[in-house]
Amino acid sequence: MDAALPHTEPSGLTGEASARLSGVDARTPFGLYIHVPFCATRCGYCDFNTYTAGELGSAASPESWQEGIERELDLAAAALSPAREVSTIFVGGGTPSMLGGRGLVRVLDAVRDRFHIASGAEITTESNPESTSAAFFDDLRAGGFTRISLGMQSASSRVLRILERIHTPGRALDAAREAAAAGFEHINLDLIYGTPGETDADLDASLDAVLSTPVDHVSAYALIVEDGTAFARKVRRGEIAAPDDDVLADRYRRIDERLSQAGLGWYEVSNWARRQGDSPDPAAQCRHNLAYWHSTDWWGLGPGAHSHVNGVRWWNRKHPARYAATLADGVLPIDDHEILDAADIHTERVMLLARLRSGLPVDGLSDGEVRRARRFVADGLLITEPGGFVLTDAGRLLADAVIRGILVGD
Known part of the structure; x- marks a missing residue:
């Protein structure tokens, strides 16, 4: 790398x-x-x-x-x-x-x-x-x-x-x-x-x-x-x-x-x-x-640490010796990076917010995603609360499958 x-x-x-x-x-x-x-x-x-x-x-x-x-x-x-x-x-x-x-x-x-x-x-x-x-x-x-x-x-x-x-x-x-x-x-x-x-x-x-x-x-x-x-x-x-x-x-x-x-x-x-x-x-x-x-900004310091600032994600070199040697040269020890596009940001937003008790807000979801979320409501895996969808007790056990179903469907 x-x-x-x-x-x-x-x-x-x-x-x-x-x-x-x-x-x-x-x-x-x-x-x-x-x-x-x-x-x-x-x-x-x-x-x-x-x-x-x-x-x-x-x-x-x-x-x-x-x-x-x-x-x-x-x-x-x-x-x-x-x-x-x-x-x-x-x-x-x-x-x-x-x-x-x-x-x-x-x-x-x-x-x-x-x-x-x-x-x-x-x-x-x-x-x-x-x-x-x-x-x-x-x-x-x-x-x-x-x-x-x-x-x-x-x-x-x-x-x-x-x-x-x-x-x-x-x-x-x-x-x-x-x-x-x-x-x-x-x-x-x-x-x-x-x-x-x-x-x-x-x-x-x-x-x-x-x-x-x-x-x-x-x-x-x-x-x-x-x-x-x-x-x-x-x-x-x-x-x-x-x-x-x-x-x-x-x-x-x-x-x-x-x-x-x-x-x-x-x-x-x-x-x-x-x-x-x-x-x-x-x-x-x-x-x-x-x-x-909530996908806010953070800077990760140290070997292998990941960072996210304003839609840019990067990660540091993993080995402590290589990490320190790069910094000794006056350069941040970044191994690689990626710039998140709108689709990446949306996917991560759904994946992360859906895991929270505060729930996944309806605003920002596509019509198709809202329809798919309502199917999970009918199945007892989500409930509707003002402004969004929240995992039920049963839904928490299947959180990854529910999130995947909202994003991509069957």
């Missing part, structure tokens, strides 16, 4: 793509995603752009990564005109907590030096429970972070072993309580459901554990067997069963039922937030992820 783009401008983009970075209304919501590619071990199901110390050797380090992030921030700030105010920041990975609390605050300080962060901005970091502590959360809160997302996955030791997670079941719960004690009002726990060997009792124990903590947000994702992962190789060799679709559906229904009973409501197919009255509290929802679902 190195030859795909003639890097004639510091932005790493040329022609129309480069021009689109400027001239955007400064009031348009804008976020930063910062990718930390380091992990202590590689989980068998994970296909994210991550590296263990053994895989990297001496080719890259947290320090060279930090230097690269600061250079990319410099170039991003120079490329965006007028200056954009940052309303959300999300540090993901990988395992951001491997940087330690002070290391993550250093990253946030680097952003502050180059961008204006809006008053009341949401600033989130993912964390592996095993690499956190009470002091870690104290450092983050004092440094300006406002939201914590913890990878729990399961309360079952057996399930964690199958997933090749290194933390103990109780550590995620302790971490959530430590984050609350440090002053964090917004805390998320991630669950993975449908792991082969997981029982109904395992899932209930996980939900009991989650609901015993002071979290106001839960994300729950079905286990997906991604090509190229260790998990996929085990499935192919018959060492472990593939997730069963019927089991996944039953698990999802159980999760939704339990969380709803406990006062959390769904606002995206895989995300629940503490309710305020009859609706999920906007303060508890992840504003950064909502920005993705």
Whole structure:
């Protein structure tokens, strides 16, 4: 891919793509995603752009990564005109907590030096429970972070072993309580459901554990067997069963039922937030992820990170050493890019907004898409609400098929 783009401008983009970075209304919501590619071990199901110390050797380090992030921030700030105010920041990975609390605050300080962060901005970091502590959360809160997302996955030791997670079941719960004690009002726990060997009792124990903590947000994702992962190789060799679709559906229904009973409501197919009255509290929802679902602008920093600004999408070089070396030459480490046309933008709008509890607005849909959506209403998979269509409980289980049916029909 190195030859795909003639890097004639510091932005790493040329022609129309480069021009689109400027001239955007400064009031348009804008976020930063910062990718930390380091992990202590590689989980068998994970296909994210991550590296263990053994895989990297001496080719890259947290320090060279930090230097690269600061250079990319410099170039991003120079490329965006007028200056954009940052309303959300999300540090993901990988395992951001491997940087330690002070290391993550250093990253946030680097952003502050180059961008204006809006008053009341949401600033989130993912964390592996095993690499956190009470002091870690104290450092983050004092440094300006406002939201914590913890990878729990399961309360079952057996399930964690199958997933090749290194933390103990109780550590995620302790971490959530430590984050609350440090002053964090917004805390998320991630669950993975449908792991082969997981029982109904395992899932209930996980939900009991989650609901015993002071979290106001839960994300729950079905286990997906991604090509190229260790998990996929085990499935192919018959060492472990593939997730069963019927089991996944039953698990999802159980999760939704339990969380709803406990006062959390769904606002995206895989995300629940503490309710305020009859609706999920906007303060508890992840504003950064909502920005993705609403196709607003964000800049992704770090190896392999993706960005979207004013209809241009690009993605960075994946390997941390190549990422840092490109930035050392004064050029953004863009591997390739695409300019979205009207059809692309429309398709993505339908795909993303349909997953939200706020629903898919009628305005902007073609007559044919409205007709097809009404068929799903007749089938009980969508309901009509003022201005749009919303997935029913049954529709959430078939969200991808409903979205595909609206866009392309039978």
